[in-house]
Amino acid sequence: MKYTEKYQIEYSDCDENQHLKIPVMIDLFMQVSEHQLDKGHAGIADLLKRGLGWVVTQYQIKISSLPKPGEHVILSTEAAGYNRFFEYRDFGIADQDGNSLVQVHSQWIMFDLKKRKLTAVDEKMMHDFDVPLLQKMPRFPRLRPLDKYDEKRQYRVRYDDLDINHHLTNSHYFNWFIDMFDRDFLKTHLIQTIDIKFDKEVRYGQVTYSCMTLSKEPVKSYHAIENEDGKEQAVCEIGWRKI
Template sequence: MKYTEEHTIEYGECDENQHLKLTSMMDLLMQVSEHQLDEHNIGTNDLLDQGLGWVVTQYHMQITRLPKPAEKVILTTTASGYNRFLSYRDFSIEDKAGNALVSVHSQWVLFNLKERKLVPSDEKIMEKIDAPKLKKMPRFPRIRPLESYEQKKQYSVAYYDLDTNHHLTNSHYFNWLIDVLGREFMSKHRICEIDLKFDQEFQYGEEPYSCVSYDRVDQTTLTHHALMDETGSKRAVCEMKWQNK
């Protein structure tokens, strides 16, 4: 089942170069998904009453361009399928002419918040949003962490970084992934593709490191990222593809 909303990009959702921030992009995608679930009484509050929450495990994103302030866009989400433990959801951002600006595939699990463990997919929830049961698992690009990274910067998980599942919110990961690249890099490059895989959440008070290395070929730069805890254990890995502006 496809769910669609219109949205006008606000100045506060954009960076200094007047492009939609990746953090704002993620907030918009989560918002449209939540609105769809709320229509069927299976949103965040409904799940919290059952002690459950959705946890994302992987994203694959293709970005043609990021919209600008005052631009009207169409936000779309579809629950694209599920199997025993995994659920899949697609997102898109299109301009008013229907041209794709952003396309996202994502993989999720249903999580018992008290016991901190995943639970099987709920077929009744899936039926409400017309998600088909899948025989084959959709494939995502494989992301491997590097042995070492060129740069790293330490951060801290603050109170307003937390979501209703009580760990670091999805969009905030992008603050750390982008910040470590620096202002000069961001002013000279355009994001084209993102693969992000989560292995373990961050919680309040932790002080993780955002790490990055660079591969440059002609007009393209591939950045390799890892978010590590203080012991050096990798909690999330990411690859981003950039074009020179």
């Protein structure tokens, strides 16, 4: 069942070009999803009592247009299906007339917060939310890290970067990706597509490296988050268009 909420885009949600920031967009999706889950007693507070949490493993995002300050939009989310270990959830942003601006497919696992590993999907919860059991796994792009990246920048995970699952919140990865570009590029280009896969959780105090290679034709950027040993913890590809 699709769940929707109305929302007005604020200036604080947007960058200097008055486009919705990607990390804010991700946070809005988490917010609308949490509101839906809360209504079915499957939100953060309910899962914490069981020592569990939701963790995203992959996003596929298509952006037609990013809303601007003052615009009224419709945020939506829907549990699209599940199998033994994964739950699939769609998100969207539409304008007030219902025209699609952003479409997102995502893959999630249920995470044992004490053992720090995935656990099987709660079938009763899926039944209560009328989520269909899938016979085949939805296909996401196969993302692999490059052998070498042109640029690297070091970051340290701060306390305020953590989410309720005690690791780097997924929206914050995009801050590190976007920070790799110079201002002139960001003032003249907009994101069209994002494909990201989260391989390993990033924990408090960890020193990581945001890595990037930018291709000019077509304009596409390749990213990874690596630990100090050079092991990737997330891989991302972003497609851009010139304004």
